[in-house]
Amino acid sequence: MISMEGAEVAVIGGGPRGTSVLERLIAHRKAFVGPQEPLTIHVVDPFDPGPGHVWRTDQSRLFLMNTPSLFPTVVPVGGAAAEVPASPVPFDFESWRTLAAAGGVEGLTPEERAEAARVGNAGFPSRALYGRYLAWVYAALTADPGEGVTVIHHRREALSLRRAGARWELELDGGEVLGVDGVVLALGHLPARLNPEQGVLQDGAARFGLQYWPPAVPGDLDWKRLPAGKSVLVRGLGLNFFDVMIQLTEGRGGRFADDGTGRLAYTPSGREPVLIAASRRGVPYRAKAAITSYIPRSVSLSYCTVDTLGAFAEAGIQPGFDHDVWPLLHRDVLAAYYRTLARVRPDAFLRPADAALDELRTALDIAGPGWLPALQEFLDRNVPAKLQLNVEALAQPFAGRRFADSAALTEAVLEYLDEDAASSARGEDDPLKMAIGAMNAGRTVIKQVVADGGLTDSGWYAELRGWFEPLVEGLASGPPPLRIAQLAALVRADLVRFVGPNPLFALDPDDGVFRASSPWVGDPGFTAGYLVEAMMPANQVSTSLSVLMRQMLEEGVVRPRLRMAEDGVPVVSAGLDVTLPPYRPLSGTGETQPGLYVCGLQLASVQWGTAIAAESGASLNAGARTLQDADAIAEALIASIRDSPDLQTADSRA
Ligand SMILES: Cc1cc2nc3c(=O)[nH]c(=O)nc-3n(C[C@H](O)[C@H](O)[C@H](O)COP(=O)(O)OP(=O)(O)OC[C@H]3O[C@@H](n4cnc5c(N)ncnc54)[C@H](O)[C@@H]3O)c2cc1C
Incomplete structure (x- = not known):
């Protein structure tokens, strides 16, 4: 009352x-x-x-x-x-x-x-x-x-x-x-409650006097508790990782400066721990592109629009993600990539770029599944294999690769980071970053259309949240470009090392330490007395x-x-x-x-x-x-x- x-x-x-x-x-x-x-x-x-x-x-x-x-x-x-x-x-x-x-x-x-x-x-x-x-x-x-x-x-x-x-x-x-x-x-x-595996690590830490840091808001943590010179395992290479990384380096008095070649070099303070970083894909989120707008100015969506997606509901269809939504956004992502490529590197095409783009448009405009074979024909005729974009492969940059040891892995990650930093710096002129920009633009459209029952339940779980969300997060929700350049500098300074794809974390009861290893790297992996979960508690x-x-x-x-x-x-x-x-x-x-x-x-x-x-x-x-x-x-x-x-x-x- x-x-x-x-x-x-x-x-x-x-x-x-x-x-x-x-x-x-x-x-x-x-x-x-x-x-x-x-x-x-x-x-x-x-x-x-x-x-x-x-x-x-x-x-x-x-x-x-x-x-x-x-x-x-x-x-x-x-x-x-x-x-x-x-x-x-x-x-x-x-x-x-x-x-x-x-x-x-x-x-x-x-x-x-x-x-x-x-x-x-x-x-x-x-x-x-x-x-x-x-x-x-x-x-x-x-x-x-x-x-x-x-x-x-x-x-x-x-x-x-x-x-x-x-x-x-x-x-x-x-x-x-x-x-x-x-x-x-x-x-x-x-x-949030820890998952069973995290619970085991936390219990083990208590038994062996190790430090296990569960998922948390980075601003809540007392970073001083991680001592200089010690190895610290960090699980997660998303946004929280960059907070951990910068707080334990620049935050401890280290300095980044231009090394004269356009890259950054890091001068340590001597108070940094050594970070052993791991994530499922083995590499961090990609950096944002250096652009002056949220969605790149050169990107516009033609296929994945509120009207086209809304048409499903108007026709009484509750769309699935893989079946209905992704094929439309996929077209826009490809269009953004090849249009940018044609603008910045017209000579890269096997035929005149204008004609190639016309052919691409014709392929993408095919309404049914016929667009994929038409796309393949366009690619075969116009684009050298090494410049073709495979969107799904972006989710697993190291898929199928084995690394003899962690030095080989580090070299591969460094190459990836340097390329990502350079790619970000090209801004609107980078075909891959523009493809990612299109994916990010599509995210807003999809968000609008799938709300309140706009997608089938299975499309929501297995597809939208199952594979698309981690993909778009890793590509489009990354850190500012500076953080990737800084990470590369820290790798060169040997203050950040990587575990490799699909890492396994365990507590070794014999030695009383945490272990992290990757099945794709020849080394036995790393041990440490500290494990930081660089992620937010589950929502x-x-x-x-x-x-x-x-x-x-x-x-x-x-x-x-x-x-x-x-x-x-x-x-x-x-x-x-x-x-x-x-x-x-x-x-x-x-x-x-x-x-x-x-x-x-x-x-x-x-x-x-x-x-x-x-x-x-x-x-x-x-x-x-x-x-x-x-x-x-x-x-x-x-x-x-x-x-x-x-x-x-x-x-x-x-
Ligand atoms: C580390 C981090 C970085 C982020 N960075 C970005 C970014 O750069 N850009 C971006 O767009 N988004 C970012 N986000 C997303 C962010 O979630 C949202 O922008 C925003 O914080 C969500 O607002 P909110 O009010 O829903 O939740 P919150 O910000 O979590 O606020 C909820 C509030 O509710 C209070 N509360 C909860 N339970 C109770 C209770 N029982 N009694 C009293 N009070 C309670 C909490 O104390 C809290 O203050 C980030 C999120 C995190 C965690």
Whole structure:
């Protein structure tokens, strides 16, 4: 029951998603013409609201974003802004950064101001600086939340959520219990149970006095605990790896400088450990291309578009990924590659490049499966074998290769890194990076189309998430180019070594050490007393260690969504079971519950790619989808408060 003092809602989680919900609540309130009841918004987060956990402003400034300044926003701007009530703080990160660089943001440290000025719109800011932006947006929102609105931050963890009559009871650590009319779960990245293999390594570490570092947010860790000169096994060569790498080298006083040949050289401080790095593919994520936009300017999609993918649903077909979606995106990826090749190296074709491109277009335009033989004919007639692009092979760069020893492997990885750095530096003129750019552009389209049941369950699991996601992540979600050049320098300085593809990690009880080896490398592998999992805890509600999530699951406040695998066996999906937007979690018995909403990572059951920030200027149902979700939740909450019979009674009494 809504009290005479007005309505109260709780936003659990004050990270980017929670901040977007707060911003949308305030925007809707401000846009409404007419009398409104008082509204108290409780933001619950043990971390500073705005940055929350991931974007803490006190983390190492060496931890960079993997999206450029021009990309992220936490509020609707540009095209997205026109579709919803105006933002009271209409700043994306880039416009805030420009303001900060010009001295227009109060309270920044000299270091923060200098970074804002230095990083540029296509550069990669530190996560701490993005956290400053988020904190600034939050502060601006709460400084003027509008008439009748009070925002209270509780620096607490929410421990339990239960229905209590017509309201919700939210228990916080420390014992306080909030009674609220609406609740938004914006929980983001949660701690997760280790998988059985990780559990064995952790137990073994405790027995033998080794250090096992489970998956974690890099900003949480005390890196000083890894001693100089020791070997440290690092599992994972994705984004967290680059945080580990830079913190333990430049972060320990080492210096990178141009070696005079266009490559970087590293001068150690002597305080670095030696990193023994491993991942399934054996090589790190590829670097971002050095370009001035998020999607390369020369890339446009002709086949994998919202219209073509949307046509399946219009025809009553729920598409599969391999059968329906990938063949379209595959065409665009090939087109981007060969068009760029024709532009930068027309002589590389066996026939005149213009004619070759015409032939390619004709092949790609064939609607049915006939496009593949036609493509093969195009390749045979026009492109030397070593310049032909095999997209699937990019997933396994060392497939079929054996290495006599780790020196041979290191040489191969170095070659790969140098080539990747050079390829990034060519920017829009690099055919492979443009092919990857097309794949990244397709990712946004696919994300839009597969949401809310737009893909078959088996297409979702075995195909989209099974092989495409790791492929596109490894190719398009990599670090800034600088990090790859730095990694190559560290390999030359013998401070980073590699285990090889398909690595095996084990605890050796005889010697009391961790072992890592690859079946494809002749050496016996490496041993170490330290093992760092360079990855985030799994985003999976059913294995979450969050006290709140576990309580909600156990008491049936929420439930995970089940999907059907290829063989018809139900599979517990990563996210919660929810309604269509505005997303409302279903209870254990499948019912919606008044006033309860969810946004962000726990929607991994119905959306693909829930973690990435909203893209500035993108439309609300595409790159700025998280803002659309926040807007829909805010609108629904405000409407339910306005329409509440309790408030109308209170109104008529007033
Ligand atoms: C290390 C890292 C780097 C990233 N880099 C990028 C990048 O460069 N570009 C990009 O676009 N995306 C990046 N991402 C993706 C990132 O997930 C999103 O941009 C964003 O942080 C998601 O926002 P969120 O609010 O949903 O989750 P979070 O940022 O995780 O925030 C959730 C908040 O909820 C709080 N919370 C959780 N449970 C409770 C509870 N029970 N009680 C109270 N509070 C609670 C947490 O403390 C946290 O502050 C990165 C993610 C990580 C982890």
